[in-house]
Amino acid sequence: MTSDPTTTPLAAVEDGVLTLPVSLEGKGNSLDSDAVDRAGAALDALLAGEVDAGAVLLVGLGKNFCAGGNVPGFAAAEDRSEHVRELADRLHAVIRQLDEVPVPVVAAVAGWAAGAGLSLALAADFSVGGPDTRLLAAYPGIGLSPDGGMSWRLPRAIGQSAARAFILGNEPVDGERAYRMGMITTFVEGDVSTAARDLAVRLAAGPRASHAATKDLLRRSEGATLAEQLDAERDSIAALAVSPDGIEGVDAFVAKRTPRFGSV
Numbered sequence: 070m071t072s073d074p075t076t077t078p079l080a081a082v083e084d085g086v087l088t089l090p091v092s093l094e095g096k097g098n099s100l101d102s103d104a105v106d107r108a109g110a111a112l113d114a115l116l117a118g119e120v121d122a123g124a125v126l127l128v129g130l131g132k133n134f135c136a137g138g139n140v141p142g143f144a145a146a147e148d149r150s151e152h153v154r155e156l157a158d159r160l161h162a163v164i165r166q167l168d169e170v171p172v173p174v175v176a177a178v179a180g181w182a183a184g185a186g187l188s189l190a191l192a193a194d195f196s197v198g199g200p201d202t203r204l205l206a207a208y209p210g211i212g213l214s215p216d217g218g219m220s221w222r223l224p225r226a227i228g229q230s231a232a233r234a235f236i237l238g239n240e241p242v243d244g245e246r247a248y249r250m251g252m253i254t255t256f257v258e259g260d261v262s263t264a265a266r267d268l269a270v271r272l273a274a275g276p277r278a279s280h281a282a283t284k285d286l287l288r289r290s291e292g293a294t295l296a297e298q299l300d301a302e303r304d305s306i307a308a309l310a311v312s313p314d315g316i317e318g319v320d321a322f323v324a325k326r327t328p329r330f331g332s333v
Contacts, residue, residue, distance in 0.1 A: 080111040085273030087122035098133035112166040123273030127176040135186025157216045167192045171281030173272040177265030183207040188217025196253040197265040202244030206236040276314035276330045
């Protein structure tokens, strides 16, 4: 499935940033399945090289980033198991795409990020929060278990013991504590949405081949030995040394000027 994200509802490209809403106003900013599907279509286009974007920005369109799944929808389903399975599959398709895209992914974690909303925040390379940010596992509160990769990413971010305590205890964590724990990457006192967009714009103007190679190396490191990773790093940096951005970056450093990535 491919789509031009400039014409896909809810997706927009500006200043090199592909902005993807994951929740809409109303219903407490619960995860919107149509928005997730549209995000998937836009990410397909990005992966296929059909759109020019140097960063992805995940946002909520209301006061919260995303308050989790649409629980009343779970309750109303004729077959709850099949309904939840299908929703998880749709969400997981986007989680996989976010892992695969070669550009940095930023999440503007304003307000609540709970359940699947937190899983989406954890899937980003950068997660920006502030004093009003609140993180919650949420799943135990409705008798369910995590989806969206939470049980995989959170232990890697904060450790197994802390992840167990957070998910099983199901108590909210505020933005400052979440930052200290390593659950979000960036804490700002000002407006979270503005700070996240500024970061995404800065990253979009950066060296795309370097970003792509770095993300690839980090992804591969999960299953590589040190010796294998050293070889991969050697090959990657050697290839980038003769890439347009690699040449521009080195030459700019020697000339003591700001590099103009993407100019060649």
